[in-house]
Amino acid sequence: MLRAGCQLLNQAAAVKTGSNNFALEFVRWRRKPRWLPVAKSKMFRVPERKKQTEEERTELMRLHNNYKTQLRSVRQYLREEVVRQQETSTADHIVLTPEQEEAEFQRCLDENAAWNAKIASERNVRLAEEREAKVAYVQERLEAAKLRSEERREKVDERIRYEIEQAKTFITRESLEVAIETALANPVDHNYAIDLEGNMYRGR
Amino acid sequence: MSLLRHFRKLSVEHTRRTLAGSASSNTRQYDKDPQPLFTDAETQRLLQNMTQLQLDKVFRKRTVSDNSTETKFMTTAQLEKEFLQTIVKANKLLQMPPVVKVKEDAQDALITKDAALKDFADTKYVFTDITFGLRNSERKVVVRDVDGSLSYASLDTRKRMNQLYFPLDGRRSYTPRMFSKPELLQRCLEEHKYEFVLDRLTVQYEPYELEFHQISARVFEHLMESKQFDLLRSTRHFGPMAFFYAWHRCIDDLLYDMIRQDYLHNAVELIALSYKIHQIPVDYKQTLGQLDALQPTPGQRALAELRNCLKKPQEQHIQDDIQAAIGKTEQDFAADEISLKFIEEYIGGEHALKKVQLELAVQTLKELNLEKLQLYQGLKKAHGVQASSS
């Protein structure tokens, strides 16, 4: 009966939430909402009061007093124990005597010096190599530059020689008259045609 | 529910009682604490020598989930190093489970008794201290009984709680049926699964428990009848077995087996052990010293065997060939002579029980040895090897 009711409720809930997996349904821990009134069957129920006799009450009072006193002293002891533990424990830190500390520091220094020496030797070797490489590179570049300038000078010399060669036929101020004379004496006529065989056909 | 529980409890108690009853009636028990004698350095050395070190057997394939092997390329120096480590590892694997006396529950287990707490609950409460970093043996387990008494738990409860909160690998929280039902154990023994039984026993029980003693005694006694001592040789249980026989004055079967298999050195050690345990005034130390000077320890022997595989065939000397063919060296022959003398003294004495059988075995061995010696000398002469070169 109860189970059937639950199923009905479940179905109703499923319809309401659209029955997807995301809406989590708590079936087991469902409660009556606060705002609903007291159930009819429980309306006139008066909860029974457990009765406690006088002697039980005094006995419990005595026991509680005892208990509280004892617990207080136990707590006091434990508190002191915790403080003691924290003071003496080396669980989360390392305790060293000054000599040990000094020795440790010295050891660290030595180790550091050793590391430095090792790295320095490595670095010197590396730097020497790099320097050599640089010198070689510069040398090479210098030679290349020398070669290049030589070539350039060669080219320029060539040009100058050519120009000097050319300069022999130039018309200067002195030879101007002669040149004019020559030009006037040998007129050149360019008005002609050439066929495919190279025969020249002069007109005029 | 409670009825079922009641029945189950009854059945558990029943099986325990039957096992204990059947075992205690006809198995041998240690009458006093054997631990000081067992952990004595000399005894340990004797037992280890007797156990021998056969690497093939120590590192054989077992019925475990991971039996994988690793293959590596190595130089000869690396291989040599690996050999040494292998011997160390094998010695570790051969560590013997200790033989100690049965531990009883403490007499002064009661801590306090509060009469006002009587009937505070209908069952006992068992409290286990699970503080981090404690060993199982030093963990406190206390029980508050229904009548209000607070006491330290019995060994049984302690073991149960330890197994519950800090389980050991392979140990069951209930008694395996193999140990609770005598007929199943009997079947295991008849199939000669001694090592399996003893291994499981070592895992399931602590050495100070009564069941451990009873079942191991039963296994050793069965072994004495079936005479399959070779099954336990070079396992961790051989030492306790030899100790058990020596303690209970029944070494003759094992001795016979050792003589038959030509382990005379071990036979001498076994006799020496029994002399030592029963404080028989025979000077065995001299003989042992002579033998030790002549023969290597099991570790050295295993190492030599390993190194032997490395040798190339052309390196082998002709003498090694002869020795390999016969299986003995000159030192071995000398050692055999000393041991045979010692063994014959034992057989002639009052402590040997199966004298005829042992004498026969010794005689056979002597003849065999003589033949071998003649063959050895003949071969040597034929090859022209000097006697002094060895």
Added chain:
Amino acid sequence: MSLSPASGIGRFYKHSAKIIRFVRLGCANRPFYHIVVMERRKNQHQPVIEQVGSYDPMPNESNERLVALNTERIRFWLGKGAHMSEPAAELLGISGLLPVHPRTYMTAWRNRRAAAEAEAAETETSKVDTA
């Protein structure tokens, strides 16, 4: 995967009130408790500061109730001033770590009285039957 609440992932203020209490795990009709340290104001199913034990209130097959206590940490937290819930205090009292709680005595004498009354009623009825 998120850590389970028992693994001690609970966040807490330094000076807030802590309490040693039970957390009910298990399922319907099969209670099982973790004994934990957590902030007093929090709900039992929220992440805890630390688990210091467990308690199985159902008797096992050898008729025992099993309790595991990490006594070192319990001492520490009590020394730090952690409170105790009443069931937890009762359990620690029974274990002998702390003084026995008065309520345990009360249960004991009530049980005894009930048993005595039941026995008296039994003898009464048997007398009536014989008479």
